Structure formats: C-alpha cells, structure tokens
Amino acid sequence: MDIKTTPQGLLIYLTMTAFLLAASLLRTRQKALGHGFWFAGFVAATASLIYRGFHTGHPPMQNLFEFFLCMAAMLWPLSKLSRWQAGTNTDFQDALLGLFILFPAGFVFGEEPRRLPPALQSPLFIPHVGSYVAGYIMLARAALMALPLFSKKCVDDPGLVQRADRGSRQTAAIGFVLVTSGLLLGAIWGKICWSNYWQWDPKEMWSLATWLVYAAYFHYRLKNGTRSPRILAAFLMLGLLFIVLTLTWINLSRLFPGVHNYAS
Amino acid sequence: MRFLDLGSAVYLCLFLAAASVCAAFMGDKLSSSLMSHPAALAAVLLLMHGLLFSGIRSLKRKRLDSALLHLGVACILAGWVIGQFAIRRATPEHPIKGSMALVDGDISDRLFAGSTLTEEIGRVPFSVRLLRFSVERYGDTEQAANQMPIRAYCSRVEIREPGKEPRVEEIRVNQPAYVAGYHIYQMSWGETKDYDGRPVTYTVLTLIRDPGLHIVYAGYGILMLGVVVFMLRLFRRECPAPQTV
Numbered sequence A: 001m002d003i004k005t006t007p008q009g010l011l012i013y014l015t016m017t018a019f020l021l022a023a024s025l026l027r028t029r030q031k032a033l034g035h036g037f038w039f040a041g042f043v044a045a046t047a048s049l050i051y052r053g054f055h056t057g058h059p060p061m062q063n064l065f066e067f068f069l070c071m072a073a074m075l076w077p078l079s080k081l082s083r084w085q086a087g088t089n090t091d092f093q094d095a096l097l098g099l100f101i102l103f104p105a106g107f108v109f110g111e112e113p114r115r116l117p118p119a120l121q122s123p124l125f126i127p128h129v130g131s132y133v134a135g136y137i138m139l140a141r142a143a144l145m146a147l148p149l150f151s152k153k154c155v156d157d158p159g160l161v162q163r164a165d166r167g168s169r170q171t172a173a174i175g176f177v178l179v180t181s182g183l184l185l186g187a188i189w190g191k192i193c194w195s196n197y198w199q200w201d202p203k204e205m206w207s208l209a210t211w212l213v214y215a216a217y218f219h220y221r222l223k224n225g226t227r228s229p230r231i232l233a234a235f236l237m238l239g240l241l242f243i244v245l246t247l248t249w250i251n252l253s254r255l256f257p258g259v260h261n262y263a264s
Numbered sequence B: 001m002r003f004l005d006l007g008s009a010v011y012l013c014l015f016l017a018a019a020s021v022c023a024a025f026m027g028d029k030l031s032s033s034l035m036s037h038p039a040a041l042a043a044v045l046l047l048m049h050g051l052l053f054s055g056i057r058s059l060k061r062k063r064l065d066s067a068l069l070h071l072g073v074a075c076i077l078a079g080w081v082i083g084q085f086a087i088r089r090a091t092p093e094h095p096i097k098g099s100m101a102l103v104d105g106d107i108s109d110r111l112f113a114g115s116t117l118t119e120e121i122g123r124v125p126f127s128v129r130l131l132r133f134s135v136e137r138y139g140d141t142e143q144a145a146n147q148m149p150i151r152a153y154c155s156r157v158e159i160r161e162p163g164k165e166p167r168v169e170e171i172r173v174n175q176p177a178y179v180a181g182y183h184i185y186q187m188s189w190g191e192t193k194d195y196d197g198r199p200v201t202y203t204v205l206t207l208i209r210d211p212g213l214h215i216v217y218a219g220y221g222i223l224m225l226g227v228v229v230f231m232l233r234l235f236r237r238e239c240p241a242p243q244t245v
Helices: A007-026 A031-056 A064-086 A091-107 A125-145 A152-156 A158-194 A202-224 A229-252 B006-026 B028-035 B038-060 B064-088 B213-238
Strands: B097-103 B107-113 B119-137 B150-160 B167-172 B177-179 B182-193 B199-208
Touching (some): A031 A064, A031 A091, A064 A125, A064 A158, A064 A229, A091 A125, A125 A229, A158 A202, A158 A229, A158 B213, B028 B038, B038 B064, B064 B213, B097 B119, B097 B182, B119 B182, B150 B177, B150 B182, B150 B199, B167 B177, B167 B182
Antiparallel strands (some): B097 B199, B107 B119, B119 B150, B150 B167, B177 B182
C-alpha cells in the first residue's frame, strides 16, 4: 500500500472520487450530475497527467504509474468517441473502469520521478505508448460491452445480442487498429534503437499473443456470426485477460526479463 | 485448399498465440535461437504461403481489407525469412552482423562477436574511426556528475568508404548511422586500461545489414492500411439501413 500525500496523489484521489460519484449517480435519477462528475473526473485526470509531465520533465509514459495516469485521462474522450461513432452509451462502465485503472496508480505504485534513459528519447515514444494506452482502453471497453452476451436473457432477446455484439465488435475494431499501430511503431522503433525490429522479448511475445487473440475473435465472428454469443464474449474476455497480464505480471515479474525493462 | 477456411484460421491464431506465450516463458535468447532453426524457418514459410493464398483469394473476392491484412503479414514474414537466409549465407567478406570496440582515435573495419568481442567475423567494405566518445549526464554541476543518470551516449566517428569523401557521423542511441547497407548502432560502452595502465573509455558499435528490411517495412505499411480499411468497412456495414417509408 502506498498512500500518496503529494499534489500528484491528491489529484489521483480527486479523479477517483469523481469517477466513483459519477458511476454511482449515473445509476440513479441524477444523470446530469453524474455526467458532470464524469467530466470533472476527466479534467482532474488530465490535470494530474499534465502535472506529472511538468514534474518529471518528460512525456509521462515512462513506467506503469504514468501509463495508468495516461489511461485515466484518455478514458472520457474515447468513451465519447464511441458514443458519437456507434451510438453506444457506456458512461457507467467507463467511469467504473477508470476507478479500476487508477487504483494501482493511487495505492500500489510509487511516484518517484525518473530521468528518461537514452533508449526512450525518441519521437516514437509518444506514438508507440500512446497507441497502446488508447488501444488497451478500447479493448477493455469492448470486453465490458460484451458482458451482456453472457446473460441468460440473450436466448429470447435477439435485440440485446445484436446491440451488445455490435458495440463490442466496433470498439474492439478500433482497439485492434490502435494495438496494431502500437505494435508496428514499436517494431520500427526497435530497429532504430535496438538494431532489430523483433527481439523475441517476452513483452513483445505477449503483445503479439494479445493481437492474435483478437485476430482469432474477428475470424470467429466472421464465420459463426452471433450464433454462440457466449463464445464471442469469452474471446473478448480472454483478450482482456492477456492485456491485464501484459500490464501487470509481464512488466513486474522477474520471470520475464528482456529489453523492455523500463517499466519496473 | 479447403482446410484454409475461417474455422481453421481461428484455431491457427489461437495456436500461434499459445506459441507466443510459450516463447515469452522461454525468454528472448532461447526463442530467437529456436526460430533460426531450419524447421522453424520452414514452418514460417508454410504460414507465409497460407497467408499469401488467403490474401489472393480475398483479392479475387474483392475483400480489400482481408487481402491487405493477409498479404501484409505475408510480406512481413517474407522479409524476415530473407533476413534469416542472409544470416545463413553471410561470409567474412560480407558479414551480416558484428560489433567493434573502439577507444578515441582507433580505426577499424573488422567485426567481432561473442560477449568479450574476441571472435572475428569479417570485414566491412569501409572503415570507422572513432573521433570521440562521450557520455552526457543529467544535471549541470560538475561534482555530482558521476552519480547523475545518463542522458546520452555519443560516438563521433569518421567513415571512409573507398571512392568517396570521408564523412563524419554522430552515432547515438536511437540515432544509428547508415553506411553502404549497414546500420551502425551505439550499443554499449565501458572502461578499460590502456598499455600504460591509464583508464580509457571505449565504445561498442554494432553493425548490421538486413536485406529483408524494406520488405518488412512494406509489410508494415500494407498491414496498417489493412486494419484501417477493415475498421472502416466494419463501421459501414454496421450502420443501420436507411428507413424506407
């Protein structure tokens, strides 16, 4: 447990409070107030990210702490983008997701700023990490949107299946584009920095495995349609599991040494 | 080719995902040495042909997104295979990868391998002379200089190619030089003693030639275009049909 009393920590706790209030109020009649807190949470998350950037003197994407701050700040815009593009309303789930994302930043990881090592000083730093931040958010949201596919109500409500499948698949498609771009930008950066575009590094292999799980999902959806909605949802859950593992276990465990060891 | 349908593609993707996870557990050294085995090379070639077949089939069916995706990945694999064959066919006159350790003023065209850089691999068709290697650190004060984190490594070299004017390049991390088909990287550095026992700093430059690189990059472009077209197509298909009254 690492309770922070710095301005950085207070901004994180402020964001978490706003997300919590938003999620609670969006489930009551006070929808307008809920949306207000949801937006306030975005403002606080952005402020915390900008503060971090000035405090460390480099783009705040170096370690997991900063990665989670980035995710929290990108959540609201990506949620609204989905709403505009697909017409899906997922404010409640997204505010809850924000709470989950910020928990490790607020209570687990330390916030000691570190100087940027030479390997991370590249124009590809922001696009590579940024693609992954946004991509992981979209894929996590896709998994949440697919949750209704597990319920028993699906059997006699084709409309529910269609809505949940459509929303989750479109969101997963956006996430897939972002994750692909993160992977390819990472490969190009690897060639420039480490002399090879593919290093067989454990984190690369887990990212490739995640990418392949979503590739399997899209092939499966194309072949079987929505005939077995639970399997579709299971694919998206498996993808989310891989993402969570990549972000936590692979980054922090000594089981997976490699060139990607900036995060720990 | 009936077995190359969507159903088997699902299993193939999941199998490859599982294989990637296994490779992650094995670590980078073991995975990369396993993948340079002829059997692994043959498996990748087989996969590449499957992707090529699917891509061309999609092209015939006017499924542009699927065609670009499969051909893009096939192209990346093809570039990688070309690189692997180049490694196998490397000669001392035309080496593929090696490193040189230099102190200020050294001039060399010989590449070495191994952890202590003692095993000679061959010669490159140009020479590298280290003008000056410098390590820059964060912070301004002189006294704390050796404790501060490192900001940059920089090898200033002069490159002489036969029949060309000598030129000076600065090689840093994230900023390799490119000479006659070789990328030159700032890979490592260290401290040692010269013949008189005085401490000197040396730099390790790694030189790599990869004839498949452009094909891999072309594959990246095709794959990226493919996912974008795939996403846009998916959005368009899913738009609610206009209501007719």
